[in-house]
Amino acid sequence: MSPVARLKSERAPILMWTRPEGVESAALDQLRAIASLPYIHHHVAAMPDVHLGKGATVGSVVAMRDAVSPAAVGVDIGCGMAALRTNLTASDLPDDLGEVRSAIEAAIPVGHRHHTTISTRVRRQDDLWDAFSRLHPKASGLLGRAMGQLGTLGSGNHFIELCLDADDAVWMMLHSGSRNIGKSLADIHIGIAKGLTHNVGLPDRDLAVFLAGTPEMATYRNDLRWAQDYARRNRETMLALFAGALRRFFPALRVPCPPAEGPHAGDAAFANVNCHHNYVAEEHHYGADVLVTRKGAISARSGEYGIIPGSMGTGSFLVRGLGNQEAFESAPHGAGRKMSRTKARKTFTVDDLKAQTAGVECRTDPGVLDEIPGAYKDIDEVIGYSGDLVEVVARLRAVLCVKG
Known part of the structure; x- marks a missing residue:
């Protein structure tokens, strides 16, 4: 198993699972800047959907020893995908899904909207809200907004879809992250990192890092873990609201319970997937314990399920990881934009x-x-370049799509 291309940089190579000529030059420059950081471990991996990002390249997987760059995570901390296979089939759906879409949009605030009433489900997540008090002091005034946005979609490329697989089983799927609180925390810490003296000589100040053993790193890691947890719960809350909206039309709807964590979790994991694609994880690669940032990439350990969505209405893929070591056991997070x-x-x-x-x-x-x-890029082409990263388990065809 090997990448499509290998690029040189001043310090570490860049392994790409796509052809460099298909990637904009500014994104290649961003990758070279990342690979030139003194904290990089072994190499930088670029996924098939790689494209220019703010601060750091979308579709990049970066392993660092004793350091982490908040820009290499992105401002939507914990953004990711969730999908549930229901007991419904295509024959249960009406020919016109307009009323169903309206019900979903009424149940789940989209765009800049939020919940005007905080539900019991949200209030009862005491551990999440108790931990909020230990976030960076600059976030202290955002608790009310964070509670109101738990269970909301947002805008941009976030979406909610009703899909069919090859057997005509109905799937619920959505894409969202940590909303305004995640962005606020990211902006706070990116600003702090840029002001640290050890980052003064970096080729790109947007790639400023925190160093292990410092109070700044400890505070960032605490806030990062909280935001990643918030993002996962945001998707779980939306799935519950999504299911509630569907039951108005399909009273017999049933969805699976959350599966056991990790790869090899069996059929329950196949039917219920919730994965980040903007996050940090502690992992071991090439003989060292490292902090791996995936910005626009999913974990694809051997046997681990993930979701690679296409663009609006073009279909998505449920995949199982192959544990490719050169890719730091990662895979692409979607089709990836090809134009602004x-x-x-x-x-x-x-x-x-x-x-x-x-x-x-x-x-x-x-x-x-x-x-x-x-x-967006052609999702089939992205999957084609991912043949040594994941195996396709199911292709999902959208029949309904909600956008912010």
Whole structure:
């Protein structure tokens, strides 16, 4: 098993699971800047959906010894995917899913909206809210907003979908992260890192790092763990609200319970997946204990289930990891953008959006034009480059899509 290409940098090589000529030059420059950091362990891995990101490249997997760069995690800490296989089949669905979409949008706030009433389910997560008091002091005034946004979708590329697999089983799937509180914590710590003296000589100050054994690192790791936990619970809360909305139309709906953690968790894990793709993990690679940041990448240990979504309405893949060591046991997080939102709005029309999402119950107004499938890379090509990273377990075809 080997990557498609190997690039040189001043310090460590970059192993790519795509062809460099298909990646914008600015993203390649970002990868070289990351690989030149003195804390890099062995190499940097670039996934098939790699593209330019803010601060650090989306689709990058970075292992560091005794250091971590908050920009290499991203500002949506803990962003990721969740999917549940239900007991429904395609024959249970009505021909017109418009009312179902409206019910989901009414149950789960999208865009900049939030819950105006804090539910008992949210209030009872005492461990999460008790730990909030131990976050960085600059976040102290955000508790109310964080509680109101638990169980909300957000905007941009976040989505909720109702999908069918090859056997016509109905799946619930969604993509979201830690909302405003995650971004706020990331911005706080990126700002702190940039001001530390050991980062003054870095080739790119956006890649400023925290060092092990320092109070700044300890505070960041504490806040990072909390935000990752919040993001996972946000997806779990939305799935519960999603199921509640569906039961108005399908009273017999049943969904699986959460599976055991880790790979090899059996069929329950296959039917219930919840995975981060912007996060930090403590792992062991190439003879060393390291901090691995995945920004736009999922963990793909041998036997571990994950989700690689396509763009709006183009289909997604449930996959099982192959444990590729050169990729730090990782895989891509989705199709990845091939053009900016501004360029997408200038390139495509609403008629294009309607044509490219035909057969999917979804918004087709100018507000989501920048999420048109044509603005993203071909998901089948991304999966093709991932052949030594994951094996495909199921392809999911969207029949309903909710966007922020």
